[in-house]
Amino acid sequence: MVLICLVAVAVFIILSIAPSISQSPSEDDIDGPTDDQPTTGNITLVLLRHGESEWNKLNLFTGWTDVDLSDTGRSQAEAAGKLLKEEGFDFDICYTSYLKRAIHTLDIVLDQMELEWLPVTKSWKLNERHYGALQGLNKSETAEKYGDEQVKVWRRSYDVPPPALDPDDERNPANQEQYRGIPAKDLPLTESLKDTVARVIPYFEEVIKPKMLAGDKIIIVAHGNSLRALVKYLENVSDEDIVGVEIPNGVPLVYEFDSDFKVISKRFLTDQNDAS
Incomplete structure (x- = not known):
């Protein structure tokens, strides 16, 4: 009889706590985004042209x-990193790109922001425009x-390239170590x-934009013309107008987009008003 009573009590206890166990929240019930649930709200992108290079200073192509x-x-680069940190940016x-003036600018920015551990992806498709010979x-x-x-046409027209390098020229990227493994026909x-637009934009659309739409906060540190290509794409700037767009060295350009990837605002970080 005692054994029967003990069994009955045990069954009663199990049944009494079972509802609370079954009501524990599942992964789908937890508030907030999961890996399969992109964050909502506006999307932010920071573009940064590298700091002045030694050849910028010498007025060389x-x-x-x-x-x-x-x-x-x-x-x-130090000033840009400090400003981004002060403004509360995170990435x-x-x-x-593959070019050290952009890589080192990013290194300095991340050091100033105490974010040296962030993953960095380098791509030759973000390189500066190739100025040929x-x-x-x-x-x-x-x-x-x-x-x-003639020089103005080479520098500022939309679709006229400078004279091309000879394939045997040591300046041909196909002859340089950092581009090994890339088919010469692609360089x-x-x-x-x-x-440059035709090189940069497919990379942005295929690699970077999906990360942004999934909720990742992105910074792109690149070059005057590769960033000009992005500005043309993001703002739908005409071929005629884009050649007059100037992007200063070392000044963060901040874009904000809605969920449909339409530009809501843009501003250079040194100016709290919208950039013109």
Whole structure:
């Protein structure tokens, strides 16, 4: 009889606590986003042109030439990182090019923000526009040799590239170590801005944009023309107008988008008003 009573009591206890066990929240019941539930709200993207390079300082055509930052460029990168930290920015993934002036700018920014551990993806598709046979030449001397109008066409037209490199030229990226494994046919010998757009935008659409739509906070540290290509795409700027767009060295450009990836606002971080 005692045994029967003990069994009955045990059954009663189990039945009494079973509802509370069954009511424990499942993964689907927990508030907040999961890996399969992108965050909602506005999307933010930060674009940053590298700090001044040694060849910027010397007024040389740089393109894919892998020159480093000047002292001024390092100071610009430090200032950008401090400002981003002060403004409360945070990132999940960073993107940059294969060129050290952009890579080192990003390194300095992350150091200032105490975010050195963030993942960084480097892609040659974010490189500067390739200036072909003009790379390494002084801009003023080139204008004296070919005429101001011709150099202006090479620099500022949308679809006219400078003279191409010879394939055997040591400046051909196919002959350089950092581009090993990339088919030579994919690497440029010269580029117009139109060519740069055709290189940058598919990479952005296929790699970066899906991360943004999934909720990742992104910074892209790149170059004047590769960022100009992104500005053209993001704002639907015409071919004629994009050639006049200037992106200063070392000044963060902040975009905010709605859930349909339409631009709500943009501003340079040194100015709290919307950038024109």
